[in-house]
Amino acid sequence: METGIRADALAPGSPLPAVRALATELGVSPATVARAYQELRQRGLVVTAGRHGTRVRPRPPVAGRRAALHPPPAPGTRDLSQGYPDPRLLPPLGPHLAALAAEIGPPVGYASTALLPAFAEAARDRLAADGVPAEEITVTGGALDGIERLLAAHLRPGDAVAVEDPGWANLLDLVAALGLRPIGVPVDDDGPTEAGVRDAVALGARALVVTSRAQNPTGAAVSAERAGALRALLAGRPDLLLIEDDHAAELARVPLHPLAGATPAWAFVRSVSKPFGPDLRLAVLAGDEATVSRVAGRARVGAGWVSTVLQRLVLSLWRDPATAELVRRSGEEYERRRTGLLAALAARGLAGRGRSGINIWLPVPDETSVVTALRDAGWSVAPGALYRIGAEPGIRITVSALDDADLVPVADAVARALRPARPGRFTA
Numbered sequence: 001m002e003t004g005i006r007a008d009a010l011a012p013g014s015p016l017p018a019v020r021a022l023a024t025e026l027g028v029s030p031a032t033v034a035r036a037y038q039e040l041r042q043r044g045l046v047v048t049a050g051r052h053g054t055r056v057r058p059r060p061p062v063a064g065r066r067a068a069l070h071p072p073p074a075p076g077t078r079d080l081s082q083g084y085p086d087p088r089l090l091p092p093l094g095p096h097l098a099a100l101a102a103e104i105g106p107p108v109g110y111a112s113t114a115l116l117p118a119f120a121e122a123a124r125d126r127l128a129a130d131g132v133p134a135e136e137i138t139v140t141g142g143a144l145d146g147i148e149r150l151l152a153a154h155l156r157p158g159d160a161v162a163v164e165d166p167g168w169a170n171l172l173d174l175v176a177a178l179g180l181r182p183i184g185v186p187v188d189d190d191g192p193t194e195a196g197v198r199d200a201v202a203l204g205a206r207a208l209v210v211t212s213r214a215q216n217p218t219g220a221a222v223s224a225e226r227a228g229a230l231r232a233l234l235a236g237r238p239d240l241l242l243i244e245d246d247h248a249a250e251l252a253r254v255p256l257h258p259l260a261g262a263t264p265a266w267a268f269v270r271s272v273s274k275p276f277g278p279d280l281r282l283a284v285l286a287g288d289e290a291t292v293s294r295v296a297g298r299a300r301v302g303a304g305w306v307s308t309v310l311q312r313l314v315l316s317l318w319r320d321p322a323t324a325e326l327v328r329r330s331g332e333e334y335e336r337r338r339t340g341l342l343a344a345l346a347a348r349g350l351a352g353r354g355r356s357g358i359n360i361w362l363p364v365p366d367e368t369s370v371v372t373a374l375r376d377a378g379w380s381v382a383p384g385a386l387y388r389i390g391a392e393p394g395i396r397i398t399v400s401a402l403d404d405a406d407l408v409p410v411a412d413a414v415a416r417a418l419r420p421a422r423p424g425r426f427t428a
């Protein structure tokens with residue numbers, strides 16, 4: 001199976017043969033095939049979903065030789081499925097690279113690498129301004145790299161981790177690849193629900209991952225009230241690692257209400273991907289002293305550090321008032337597109353969700369039929385199955401690529417896709 005995935009014979013999402021059929025074909029016992037499937041599942045290569053059988057995960061941790069990192073949308077469709085920021089709204093890097101070229105000085109060796117003091121100071125200031133205690137920080141290769149290091153340092157394969165449901169598909173793939181067990185926590189517009197977090201803790205979750213704002217896929221943002229309730233619920237729990245993912249960061253148009261510090265072991269990860277560009281591959285990670293030390297220490301014996309060239313580049317972006325203004329306007333623009341689409345859907349009687357960020361979530365009774373009908377109408381959207389554990393079905397529509405003129409056609413297409421099929425007229 002692994003060879004099949006590597007050679008692209010088994011594409012992401014493709015079904016594996018039924019256990020009995022494969023056992024007969026290979027001349028082995030069904031128990032042997034079942035064990036092999038279990039191992040593939042534990043390594044995060046496949047997922048078993050009830051009556052849908054066992055399938056290759058959307059992003060198995062084995063790279064196909066020809067498969068692109070990000071597969072293209074269906075041919076001939078506009079892509080509203082990817083959850084990427086709009087490249088037209090990202091700050092240009094050229095002027096900052098040029099300025100860096102002028103000031104960077106001679107090449108540095110291993111001895112001169114570290115968290116740059118000026119970068120660290122700016123990162124601390126930015127976090128402290130949002131109420132995140134940031135005495136201890138380190139830097140990682142993006143939010144997910146930080147989350148991976150945190151989970152690997154604190155948990156062991158088989159441990160349970162509480163994740164939002166629906167929640168970010170890439171996190172679900174990472175949790176599977178680490179051999180961890182996800183426990184779904186329902187999310188409403190104010191973030192993970194109190195009851196959901198309580199249940200997950202009671203079920204033995206060793207870590208909880210919360211998206212601060214622009215939750216993917218629902219757009220939820222942790223409100224002041226929810227933050228207070230969750231802080232009280234988690235207060236002092238020594239056995240739970242609390243991870244916050246503030247991936248929208250400066251792009252978010254809602255205030256941050258952090259949980260940071262509610263538990264003895266905590267980390268707050270802020271990526272630069274959404275406001276400043278995913279290709280920068282950088283996130284700042286704040287936390288308690290022991291947690292930050294584990295992440296930084298483990299990085300030191302592995303990848304080493306995040307290039308000081310990148311740290312300088314991000315610092316240059318942070319310090320530039322024109323870039324700050326551009327990020328502010330980008331945030332406004334995403335909000336306009338999001339609220340515009342939600343209003344167009346509401347006008348057609350459809351209640352979507354999307355308090356913040358670049359996606360909206362629309363509950364639908366049957367994901368496959370809606371995704372297929374929209375594809376036939378020229379729009380690629382993401383089926384909710386990628387993001388769900390036990391949550392109700394839905395679709396995710398990314399608004400990044402939408403222009404004003406698209407809102408009505410998209411809303412019309414969604415409304416048509418959801419209309420129950422009329423029985424065909426009988427003709428003799």
Ligand SMILES: Cc1ncc(COP(=O)(O)O)c(C=O)c1O
Nearest residue numbers: 142143144168216245247271273
């Ligand atoms: C919830 C969430 N976290 C983090 C990220 C970005 O992470 P990274 O910093 O690894 O690019 C995304 C991107 O879509 C996301 O949706």
